[in-house]
Amino acid sequence: MIRSLYTRVVLTFLVSVIGGTILSFFVATWVFKDKLNENLQIPLLYFGQDIARIYETFPLHEAETFVHGMNQLKSYHIRIYDETGQFQSYGTLNGENPASVTMEQIKKVLDGGVVQVNPIGVSTILLGLPVTTEMGTKAMFVEPIAPPSTSFIIKWILNFSTYSLIAGSLVILVAAMFLIRPIKKLTKATRQIAVGDFNVKLNIKQKGELGALARSFEDMTHDLQELEQMRREFVSNVSHEVQSPLTSISGYAIALKQVDISDNERSRYLDIIIAEAKRMSKMSDSLLKLSLLESQSQQLRLVTFSLDEQIRRVIVAIQPQWSTRNIRFELNLKDVQLMADHDLLNQVWTNILGNSIKFSKDGGVISVSIKQDIKNVTVRISDMGIGISLEDQKRIFERFFKADRSHNRKYGGSGMGLAIVKQIVSLHQGDIRVESEPGRGTTVIVTMPITTPTD
Template sequence: MNISKLPGHDHSGDPFSKIIDNINYMSKELGQIEQMRQEFVSNVSHEIQSPLTSISGFARALKNENISAEERVHYLSIIETESERLSKISDNLLKLTALESSQHPFELQEYRLDKQLQQIVLRCEPQWTAKQIDMNLALSKAVVTADKDLLDQVWMNLLNNAIKFTPDHGTIGIAIHVDEEKLEVAVSDTGIGVAEEEQLHLFERFYKADKSRNRNQGGSGLGLSIVKKIIDMHGGTVSVISQPNLGTTFTVALCAGTVPRSNKTLK
């Protein structure tokens, strides 16, 4: 979309100058929104096309009657993996869309955050034990008022991210720090880390810090976007400190007695 700019008026007393300036401002904003929309559609198309290409290619390969039983199982395994990846992309897109909707339900309740994190670690136990990762927990007793289901998604995404990029026999730590003003949860790992220039983009949709990573390991680039959106809804912040080959720490900070910035969607 090419939105032309109206010529401005140089005379300060011109009654139309402010109107024209406002029109030009809206034109610029619309142009930026259209560019973002096009980039979003392009990114979605690219992410969906990749697994579809693999599924289609290996499905055609299965029609070959001369392939061995071992090859057939291998191809079917790839089709299954790519189908799961496609399903996850779709699921995450739906989550983001729902979170950005003003009608998204936002259910506040008071509960024990330390117990919630313990449950998340147990739910992910098969993944981290398979890689023989040491799990260090420093979970001080903490009570939070928040949307439990949404924060479940935050901790699950952060922990899965840490497991994904931590090598075998590595270490993951989860710690809670509470003071009078805020509550912090830090999820750290001894994984591959992220370069400083890429850290600013980690929470952008579809951004992948290392384009050369194995695609099955790298994910869709939507998980951290979901994390940030949920924490924003709670009026908190999420930050990252990382160094290549030395690990990464994500820190979520929530105000004491957490409440959302806007209660328009509260029930």
């Protein structure tokens, strides 16, 4: 089994050239068979007719002498038969075997017929004609001694095909080397990636299919490198986020084993353990939710509903979070009908509004507005909280990322909320962005198509 692409390319070329040449020859021969047969028989027929006229015109002795001295006998051999099968030959065969003549052919010619023997259909190797002499009718058989025209043509075609095959083979050998070189680079690069080395530079400048393949491969390598980096960061972040509550749970569980602790301390330790366990459970749920969203196994259940009414219901549902801190809402919600997944969008507004409340100052104001154009609806949620630095804004939608880490213990959270929000908005083919300045609050802008495409 031939496994080398280089060998396959070369063999394919050789088989194509040889097969095409042979097929072309037979097709051309079949198409022009009658014309070739006619053109190649004419010289032999004319020569035989000229000899017949010589015997008819001159006395037998003079005719034989004239024929013996003809220059054409270098190319033809003549045999003249009588009715008994005896013959007289003119010319030399130059070592070649004469074509066989049967008594049936002799009799046919003596009866006035013409015999032509052409086994391949395009070249006559034997021509029989009646000759009238003063001694009666005789049978003359003429055969060419020199290679017939067909043999010359075949020889020329074979030589031409051989030279074409040799020249073409040399060209394809060189061309195949250039064809295989980028594939070998791709193979080597694939092996590097297989062992975890993503620093691959192909340097393939070709255009066409191979160039497109190389560029796609480089793009894939870049994506794999980013994916591997994300995987490592994810494992590191998960380990870090899980380690903190586990340490707390382990520490306070050991403290509970002490006999001399008060009931108040025991209750406080248990509350901390329960809170940390809930945090781990919430983190696990968030990870599962985000995983489902990113794998797109979460199917959108599209319904048409009132967006402004949904946001109002979310604000009412989270009232315990903002009412105890005297936070007020300023609403500018126009009546908008939206086709989307109601439950997923409900989580979007819950997460965004929850963050706004969490990072707002007591007695602060949160503004929520809706604007609509022909195709999209835009929701703006603004607070007057601590704000986000420009550097952190670039990573705010990454999983486990927490802006202003100095406040992590104060505000809590797993850093998964906005990552889930981003994924839900993307599934609806929308867009989300943040505008913020440290100390001056944050505005989250969500743009959604009014009708979400089902594909």
